[in-house]
Amino acid sequence: MAGAETMGDLYELLGVRPDATDEEIKRAYRRRARELHPDANGGDQEAEDKFKEVSFAYEVLRDPERRARYDRFGSASFASGAGAAAGGAGFGFDGGLSDLFEAFFGTMAGGPRGRRRGPQQGSDAEVTLHLNFAEAVFGAEKQLSVRLPVTCEECGGGGARPGTQPVACSDCQGTGELRRIRQSLLGQVVTSVACPRCQGSGEVIGDPCPSCRGEGRRMEDREFTVEVPAGVDDGSTLRLAGRGPAGPRGGPNGSLFVHLVVEPDERFERAGDDLHTTLHVGMAQAALGTTLDVETLEDSRQVNVAAGTQTGAVIRLRGLGVPHLRGRGRGDLFVHVVVDTPTDLTARQRELLAELAAERGEEVHGHDGVFSRIRSALS
Numbered sequence: 001m002a003g004a005e006t007m008g009d010l011y012e013l014l015g016v017r018p019d020a021t022d023e024e025i026k027r028a029y030r031r032r033a034r035e036l037h038p039d040a041n042g043g044d045q046e047a048e049d050k051f052k053e054v055s056f057a058y059e060v061l062r063d064p065e066r067r068a069r070y071d072r073f074g075s076a077s078f079a080s081g082a083g084a085a086a087g088g089a090g091f092g093f094d095g096g097l098s099d100l101f102e103a104f105f106g107t108m109a110g111g112p113r114g115r116r117r118g119p120q121q122g123s124d125a126e127v128t129l130h131l132n133f134a135e136a137v138f139g140a141e142k143q144l145s146v147r148l149p150v151t152c153e154e155c156g157g158g159g160a161r162p163g164t165q166p167v168a169c170s171d172c173q174g175t176g177e178l179r180r181i182r183q184s185l186l187g188q189v190v191t192s193v194a195c196p197r198c199q200g201s202g203e204v205i206g207d208p209c210p211s212c213r214g215e216g217r218r219m220e221d222r223e224f225t226v227e228v229p230a231g232v233d234d235g236s237t238l239r240l241a242g243r244g245p246a247g248p249r250g251g252p253n254g255s256l257f258v259h260l261v262v263e264p265d266e267r268f269e270r271a272g273d274d275l276h277t278t279l280h281v282g283m284a285q286a287a288l289g290t291t292l293d294v295e296t297l298e299d300s301r302q303v304n305v306a307a308g309t310q311t312g313a314v315i316r317l318r319g320l321g322v323p324h325l326r327g328r329g330r331g332d333l334f335v336h337v338v339v340d341t342p343t344d345l346t347a348r349q350r351e352l353l354a355e356l357a358a359e360r361g362e363e364v365h366g367h368d369g370v371f372s373r374i375r376s377a378l379s
Helices: 010-014 022-036 045-061 064-073 075-090 097-105 133-138 283-288 347-360 368-378
Strands: 125-131 140-151 177-184 187-194 217-228 237-240 256-262 269-271 274-282 290-295 300-305 314-317 333-340
Touching: 010 022, 010 045, 022 045, 045 064, 125 133, 125 140, 125 217, 133 140, 133 256, 140 256, 217 237, 217 256, 274 283, 274 290, 274 300, 283 290, 283 333, 300 314
Parallel strands: 125 256, 274 333
Antiparallel strands: 140 217, 177 187, 237 256, 269 274, 290 300, 314 333
């Protein structure tokens, strides 16, 4: 294996950012160790070398002092000891072997024996909630109906017929786990897995509850009041902890994830916390200037259109946008001006515009007779 001075970036080896937390680094190492371990790659030499590099990267980055030194000086700061530290498949860890065992084989069985895993937590569930534009902007209380597994009232979630009790699982003697022995390059490794008979609970139901058939939960429709905060956007997700499916046999509830779908508003286009709207202005109004009403989220506001305003001009109304989801204040409302050219002119209006064009020396089509008379009168 290459020394530290020729090794790639340690963060890149683990696939994490330089600002990754200790837990993120630990999870990344476990994932990479499972991918690259020689047992999983049929003795492939390239995978084994990469496995050693990943192990060394984890050894450095898991130690605060060594990580700080690496962040400051790079791999050169470990050049003298890199080979020894990374040699032997990267097993120079201080306590790092337990992380390696756990990464590749699961939880080590050398830990406490005789404990029960207990009921499992319920899985998470997802649901979609539709909001109109105003509800998303200002927040709302919405009623949500969801069909979920809920704790059985007859047995209280235990799964046993009322008046009876579960008994200890004979396969795992009530511990909820079984030990297995596996052979690896490291020798004999003992691991523990959840007991398949009792699903890790340590108990079996001899006389199941007739209402839930021993499951400890039933499917029911439940009503929730969802507090939608002001400023959410289309595609946002709310997590309702403990509102998801109940766990089997009295296990805690999972979470309910509410995906928000926001209906668009024909008046406004949203960009983050800012809003954009269009204001149509007549040709004369744009040329001479005027004051017009603009619709906002709450009411109408007057805006000044300066004389000579062109299509594409933008008027900014501060603080009239969407409330910030995390923090105080609101975004802005941007008013985009469109100068309209009239298309349904009366004869008199056409004559007046022709006079204006002649006064400004602008050539137009279809009014030669009018121009001739105007020029004659002015000469």
